[in-house]
Amino acid sequence: MSFNHFDDQGQAIMVDVSGKQPTLRTATAAATVSMQPDTLAGLLAGRTTKGDVLGVARIAGIAAAKKTPELIPLSHPLAIHHAAIDFDTDQACGTVTVRATVRAFERTGVEMEAMASAAVAALTIYDMCKGADKGITISQIRLLFKEGGKSGTWQREEAQ
Amino acid sequence: MSFNHFDDQGQAIMVDVSGKQPTLRTATAAATVSMQPDTLAGLLAGRTTKGDVLGVARIAGIAAAKKTPELIPLSHPLAIHHAAIDFDTDQACGTVTVRATVRAFERTGVEMEAMASAAVAALTIYDMCKGADKGITISQIRLLFKEGGKSGTWQREEAQ
Amino acid sequence: MSFNHFDDQGQAIMVDVSGKQPTLRTATAAATVSMQPDTLAGLLAGRTTKGDVLGVARIAGIAAAKKTPELIPLSHPLAIHHAAIDFDTDQACGTVTVRATVRAFERTGVEMEAMASAAVAALTIYDMCKGADKGITISQIRLLFKEGGKSGTWQREEAQ
Amino acid sequence: MSFNHFDDQGQAIMVDVSGKQPTLRTATAAATVSMQPDTLAGLLAGRTTKGDVLGVARIAGIAAAKKTPELIPLSHPLAIHHAAIDFDTDQACGTVTVRATVRAFERTGVEMEAMASAAVAALTIYDMCKGADKGITISQIRLLFKEGGKSGTWQREEAQ
Amino acid sequence: MSFNHFDDQGQAIMVDVSGKQPTLRTATAAATVSMQPDTLAGLLAGRTTKGDVLGVARIAGIAAAKKTPELIPLSHPLAIHHAAIDFDTDQACGTVTVRATVRAFERTGVEMEAMASAAVAALTIYDMCKGADKGITISQIRLLFKEGGKSGTWQREEAQ
Amino acid sequence: MSFNHFDDQGQAIMVDVSGKQPTLRTATAAATVSMQPDTLAGLLAGRTTKGDVLGVARIAGIAAAKKTPELIPLSHPLAIHHAAIDFDTDQACGTVTVRATVRAFERTGVEMEAMASAAVAALTIYDMCKGADKGITISQIRLLFKEGGKSGTWQREEAQ
Numbered sequence: 001m002s003f004n005h006f007d008d009q010g011q012a013i014m015v016d017v018s019g020k021q022p023t024l025r026t027a028t029a030a031a032t033v034s035m036q037p038d039t040l041a042g043l044l045a046g047r048t049t050k051g052d053v054l055g056v057a058r059i060a061g062i063a064a065a066k067k068t069p070e071l072i073p074l075s076h077p078l079a080i081h082h083a084a085i086d087f088d089t090d091q092a093c094g095t096v097t098v099r100a101t102v103r104a105f106e107r108t109g110v111e112m113e114a115m116a117s118a119a120v121a122a123l124t125i126y127d128m129c130k131g132a133d134k135g136i137t138i139s140q141i142r143l144l145f146k147e148g149g150k151s152g153t154w155q156r157e158e159a160q
Numbered sequence: 161m162s163f164n165h166f167d168d169q170g171q172a173i174m175v176d177v178s179g180k181q182p183t184l185r186t187a188t189a190a191a192t193v194s195m196q197p198d199t200l201a202g203l204l205a206g207r208t209t210k211g212d213v214l215g216v217a218r219i220a221g222i223a224a225a226k227k228t229p230e231l232i233p234l235s236h237p238l239a240i241h242h243a244a245i246d247f248d249t250d251q252a253c254g255t256v257t258v259r260a261t262v263r264a265f266e267r268t269g270v271e272m273e274a275m276a277s278a279a280v281a282a283l284t285i286y287d288m289c290k291g292a293d294k295g296i297t298i299s300q301i302r303l304l305f306k307e308g309g310k311s312g313t314w315q316r317e318e319a320q
Numbered sequence: 321m322s323f324n325h326f327d328d329q330g331q332a333i334m335v336d337v338s339g340k341q342p343t344l345r346t347a348t349a350a351a352t353v354s355m356q357p358d359t360l361a362g363l364l365a366g367r368t369t370k371g372d373v374l375g376v377a378r379i380a381g382i383a384a385a386k387k388t389p390e391l392i393p394l395s396h397p398l399a400i401h402h403a404a405i406d407f408d409t410d411q412a413c414g415t416v417t418v419r420a421t422v423r424a425f426e427r428t429g430v431e432m433e434a435m436a437s438a439a440v441a442a443l444t445i446y447d448m449c450k451g452a453d454k455g456i457t458i459s460q461i462r463l464l465f466k467e468g469g470k471s472g473t474w475q476r477e478e479a480q
Numbered sequence: 481m482s483f484n485h486f487d488d489q490g491q492a493i494m495v496d497v498s499g500k501q502p503t504l505r506t507a508t509a510a511a512t513v514s515m516q517p518d519t520l521a522g523l524l525a526g527r528t529t530k531g532d533v534l535g536v537a538r539i540a541g542i543a544a545a546k547k548t549p550e551l552i553p554l555s556h557p558l559a560i561h562h563a564a565i566d567f568d569t570d571q572a573c574g575t576v577t578v579r580a581t582v583r584a585f586e587r588t589g590v591e592m593e594a595m596a597s598a599a600v601a602a603l604t605i606y607d608m609c610k611g612a613d614k615g616i617t618i619s620q621i622r623l624l625f626k627e628g629g630k631s632g633t634w635q636r637e638e639a640q
Numbered sequence: 641m642s643f644n645h646f647d648d649q650g651q652a653i654m655v656d657v658s659g660k661q662p663t664l665r666t667a668t669a670a671a672t673v674s675m676q677p678d679t680l681a682g683l684l685a686g687r688t689t690k691g692d693v694l695g696v697a698r699i700a701g702i703a704a705a706k707k708t709p710e711l712i713p714l715s716h717p718l719a720i721h722h723a724a725i726d727f728d729t730d731q732a733c734g735t736v737t738v739r740a741t742v743r744a745f746e747r748t749g750v751e752m753e754a755m756a757s758a759a760v761a762a763l764t765i766y767d768m769c770k771g772a773d774k775g776i777t778i779s780q781i782r783l784l785f786k787e788g789g790k791s792g793t794w795q796r797e798e799a800q
Numbered sequence: 801m802s803f804n805h806f807d808d809q810g811q812a813i814m815v816d817v818s819g820k821q822p823t824l825r826t827a828t829a830a831a832t833v834s835m836q837p838d839t840l841a842g843l844l845a846g847r848t849t850k851g852d853v854l855g856v857a858r859i860a861g862i863a864a865a866k867k868t869p870e871l872i873p874l875s876h877p878l879a880i881h882h883a884a885i886d887f888d889t890d891q892a893c894g895t896v897t898v899r900a901t902v903r904a905f906e907r908t909g910v911e912m913e914a915m916a917s918a919a920v921a922a923l924t925i926y927d928m929c930k931g932a933d934k935g936i937t938i939s940q941i942r943l944l945f946k947e948g949g950k951s952g953t954w955q956r957e958e959a960q
Contacts, residue, residue, distance in 0.1 A: 003202065007884065010206065011884070012862070013882075013883065014880065014883040017881045018903050018905055052170075056172050056233055056375075056379055059233065059376055059379045059380075062492070062493070062494055063233075064231060071231075072283060072284055073216055073223075074287065074288065075287060076881065077878075077879050079557050079558070079559060080494065080556065081496060081497045082493075082495070082497065103498050104498065111290060112286075115286060116280075116283055119301075120231050120232075123272070126275060127165070127234065128234065130271060131163060132163060137302045141298035141299070142298070146294070172379060172382070173382070176402035176423060178344055219652060222652070222713060223710075226717050234382065236400065237398075238717075239718070240716065241657045241658035241716065242655070242658055243654040244653040245651075263656060263658050264658065323612060325607070325608045326526070330526065330532075331725075331726070333725075334705075334722055335722070336722035337722065338664055362483065366490065372490075376554065379553065380552065383551075390547070391543075391544060391547070391603070393539065393543075393699045393703060394608065395607060439599050440596075443552060443592070444553060447552050447592050448483060452483060454634055455636060459621070460619055461599075504818055539700075545814075558877075559879060560876065560877055561818035564811070566811070643842065643843070643928060643932060645927070645928045646846070652856050686806070692810075696812050696873055700871065703871075710867070711863075711867070712923060713860050713924060714856065751930060752926075752927050756920075756923055759938070763872060763916055766912075768805045768874065774911070774946070774954055778919070778940075778942070781938035782938070796935060
């Protein structure tokens with residue numbers, strides 16, 4: 001079994017990637033925010049008349065992609081070339097699905113950047129809605145897709 | 161319906177809490193990391209013989225509690241007085257439950273600090289195990305408990 | 321003449337404010353972004369149909385208020401209790417006026433937080449419009465108002 | 481009209497630059513700090529006998545060039561290869577002109593790094609002189625020159 | 641033996657200080673930078689004719705005091721009220737002694753802020769002189785004095 | 801005598817490295833933490849039964865390597881490809897020797913990253929042991945080895 005980030009004495013390290021060639025890397029991750037359908041209806045109504053929760057969450061998610069090396073102790077600092085966040089909402093279920101995509105021409109993958117970006121965008125939605133509903137839950141933070149590097153393309157089965 | 165963080169023209173603001181009195185605030189949040197039971201067995205075996213995934217994740221979670229004002233755009237900078245992270249593992253299910261508790265004597269609550277702390281600890285576990293299992297999922301990031309402030313104590317029903 | 325931030329040997333210091341009592345402090349600062357009237361018309365049209373430049377700039381400005389102690393070497397770290405940003409636009413002149421207000425119950429003033437917040441919101445507008453107009457200029461970054469502390473209230477004459 | 485930083489649905493993004501080739505990029509930006517001539521005289525006298533306001537501002541400006549990706553939400557993280565700050569003073573007018581130059585071999589320009597660097601150096605001068613003169617104003621934050629990349633060289637007319 | 645920062649199961653925590661009363665805390669730490677006497681002579685000559693190594697190091701040290709909660713994993717975020725750095729030089733020995741003092745009205749001590757401040761000022765001197773002398777060594781990073789809190793005043797014997 | 805980081809008027813700059821070719825750079829630095837032998841015995845016993853001081857210090861040191869451009873004012877932002885920290889303990893003397901190695905394919909060296917990493921790991925050990933022994937001293941922060949770049953390999957004589 002292959003655990004990253006430890007040397008052969010079990011000590012945490014930032015893995016040496018200096019021998020790798022840079023390749024174009026892309027990763028997409030998602031997160032689902034589940035709230036009362038009424039809360040979601042209020043959030044969506046507010047986009048035009050009150051305040052733009054999803055617009056703020058998008059900025060937070062993009063900033064988090066840049067901040068990933070500070071958040072994840074053994075991750076490498078990467079020069080991100082692209083970051084974008086989409087939202088899908090299901091009003092009947094009261095869910096917002098966050099999808100974060102990150103791209104870089106680097107020696108190591110951008111999976112953690114995409115995961116952190118989706119997670120922080122979801123946390124920001126929680127923050128802005130918790131006055132209405134403290135019970136909101138964030139689930140299914142998961143990698144959907146990655147491309148580039150020696151291990152090539154990986155796609156979660158659910159993703160089409 | 162009460163959405164925080166917008167003024168009466170719908171513009172995002174950092175809500176004015178200067179008129180509030182500081183009180184002792186506590187919040188506990190959780191997150192569940194689901195992996196293959198074999199991956200979890202490897203992780204737990206590694207704690208003694210190879211590397212301490214959970215030890216690294218704990219430090220990342222505590223650091224994230226301090227970094228919350230940088231991650232969540234409209235949150236207030238808070239002087240945290242306590243942060244702690246516990247892990248429960250269920251080897252049959254392949255799950256690690258992260259529980260983060262944060263405390264401060266402040267004018268506003270520490271829910272976001274606890275939520276961000278649990279989320280980043282979970283993301284760190286993902287980072288260190290993704291070489292073995294890219295499909296690991298983080299779910300149920302949720303507030304379990306909060307105490308202090310005008311709205312008083314709130315407890316999620318599931319929590320005992 | 322009173323220069324802050326130097327001791328009696330002319331060495332830069334973070335001035336000792338530990339002997340002061342905390343009081344409620346408010347500061348408002350402004351900045352003016354001057355662009356081609358056409359560029360401003362495009363920016364304002366985009367708010368509804370394309371993208372919300374001012375919404376992104378507002379989040380950047382609020383974040384900058386929290387980041388002021390990292391930007392200004394001899395400033396004190398402050399626990400900000402409120403931050404808000406307003407925009408006024410003059411389409412004939414092609415100007416956007418940024419107004420940033422910050423409040424805290426602290427031992428020292430929040431002038432720099434308001435100034436940095438207005439400046440960074442204006443820089444963000446520049447960033448998002450520079451593809452259309454590299455010649456955009458930011459001017460009149462200035463304190464409009466401060467209140468609280470031993471020196472009391474100060475108001476720039478222009479401000480009503 | 482070309483607004484950067486939005487996709488075709490008007491959503492804020494970090495623009496994808498992964499398809500671009502790195503080229504050598506240089507940008508110079510300026511800012512003007514206007515104060516009472518007496519305040520400037522005191523500042524300049526202090527450089528040798530009391531404290532070095534401009535020396536502190538220079539360090540703040542260089543640090544801000546490195547911090548630009550954290551300040552400007554949709555900017556790309558860049559590996560800066562050079563940063564320098566010059567000051568010109570006009571004692572009769574009471575003005576300090578800050579000029580910041582940044583260089584990098586990158587896929588996107590360093591205009592924002594130069595603009596942020598000049599702005600933060602100017603804000604630092606304000607901070608250190610505000611005890612003597614709260615009315616100090618920062619104006620004319622503007623790009624003077626850029627070079628490199630597909631759009632090539634751009635020079636503001638005023639600059640010789 | 642009392643190790644801070646672990647709970648009774650040996651897990652790293654940010655110790656709970658919410659039950660403590662804030663008191664005025666002061667700490668002074670020092671560090672010694674040892675270089676070739678010629679290098680020090682060049683550094684000191686440069687203060688007036690070339691560049692001010694110690695002025696830059698002072699700013700770096702004050703910034704590090706503010707950044708301590710990000711550097712030291714289990715430290716508490718503190719609102720520092722004062723930070724200052726002095727240098728003593730011994731030209732015959734080729735040593736620069738850095739002395740950093742930090743003060744805050746807080747629930748926990750500022751020892752780490754003073755230690756980190758002295759260490760980073762010393763590292764900055766190394767950085768600026770390493771072109772002349774890579775063998776420069778930083779030694780004797782040590783607490784000289786602390787005051788405030790339940791444990792009261794502590795003074796290292798060497799300090800007068 | 802060659803002082804880095806100043807232009808020919810003695811003004812601090814981030815040296816222009818844009819004309820250099822990237823090469824593989826490695827640097828190793830060390831620091832020695834001296835404590836009472838009893839304190840060290842307690843620290844080492846705690847690794848298995850109480851808490852892992854050295855594990856926390858290792859994470860802090862790796863994070864500091866990534867944070868070096870924020871700590872050292874005139875250093876360049878670098879994309880680190882590898883960071884690792886080893887500890888040697890001498891129980892009779894009560895010393896822990898920290899050794900930090902950093903590697904990157906860059907235009908400038910990683911000496912400061914290695915020095916800062918060793919220093920912050922040592923400061924973290926101090927932080928976690930200061931409850932038992934405030935007199936702990938950090939010494940001999942020094943470069944052991946560097947490789948890569950125009951100046952080639954440099955090795956301290958003591959190092960084998």
